[in-house]
Amino acid sequence: MCDQTFLAATFGPCDSCGKASPLMNIYVKNEPINYCSFCVEMMACQGLQSGETLTSLKKESENLKKKLEEERGKLTDVELHQVAEKVEAVAALSIKTRRVLKGHGNKVLCVDWCKDKRRVVSSSQDGKIIVWDAFTLNKEHGVTLPCTWVMACAYAPSGCAVACGGLDNKCSVVPLSLDRNENLAAKKKSVAMHTNYVSGCTFTSSDMQLLTSSGDGTCALWDVESGQLLQSFHGHTADVLSLDLAPSETGNTFVSGGCDMKANVWDMRSGQNIQSFDSHVSDINCVKYYPSGDAFASASDDATCRFYDLRADREVAVYQKDSIVFGASSVDFSLSGRLLFAGYNDYTINVWDVLKGNRISILFGHENRVSRVRVSPDGTALCSASWDNTLRIWA
């Protein structure tokens, strides 16, 4: 296998062999060095002669993994659903489709709410981004991008711009103008550059920084104004399919999930992978933080959704049923965190009781896979995007 594709922020003469090539910017004993990928490997080999062998490293990693399991096991004195027996069961929900947003010409892949709780932006396989007013069904803006499969879209916190990315390997920011005649596509600005498709994007606390996840196995933090790479996050060994930022009160971390079946929690400032969870048995399609920031949920192709607590550092619930055999593509929590909405490839959305672990109800309506579910910022409605070319608002 060729050496991994990596995020190369610089191109130039290697510090070691002098050849001009994409450089890996790494730190050795706190000193920055810029080597090409070949020289990095050679350097790694040399370090080995001091006694480590591949087998000794593998043995140590096995021992550490066992130790990790033991430590986590010691603290498992009770299961979440047992503690939750004291809580009242959820009353029957009266959630129905209230709006159907039609207008995309092909599969809708992603949706995001604006902070004003009424606008949504959606992106589609047809290469279009549409900004809708969910109350009136009015299409406020439409942007056509030069690529198809726009897999990720996000609304800026100010509501003045949207970010989108996909098969073009880039994530671009489009400022939204009040002038309906203006050609928004012309003002599109490329911010992120990856070496493979962009699967997810989100603005951080302001319009100035953008966090992206990509099929090249990395996540990256970008400055929107200059397009500069501020931090990159390496650790996944396969495509990263989803990411979610921690709710603002809890600080600078985010969680990502990917095709390597792992969900990783990262520190945004240092780029360090703080925690890792690998209980899924297939690709993780979506990760989402619990409203308090102490836990997160994931949806996977193995037909389960799982709930992980960050302070206990382990999985605390699995949401599955023998009758559910299709992969889950997306999850989101209701405002209080009691309900988990999960969209599946069998065209349904299941509503799970987060604490007790049982399924409360099923939402039917879409005529093809549900690709994304998002709860509005004030919790009044759920928006779902589907491969049947429509979005539905449920309330």
Place this chain on the structure above:
Amino acid sequence: MSSKLHSSNNINHARRTVQQLRIEASIERIKVSKASADLMNYCTEHTRNDPLLVGIPASDNPFKDKKPCIIL
């Protein structure tokens, strides 16, 4: 692809894995009972503000259609 480069890739990967596991093994953890209790408390505290869970009157919810007045 020379075998030396291939094995050095493995070594690099193994070393990174070991370092990562060392970091993960050393973090502070709390008991699941305490973590679950905190999650439950968060839920119960915020339950009454959750429109999808407890439902808010149709007049307050912009998505629900308001019932038409019937004058007998």
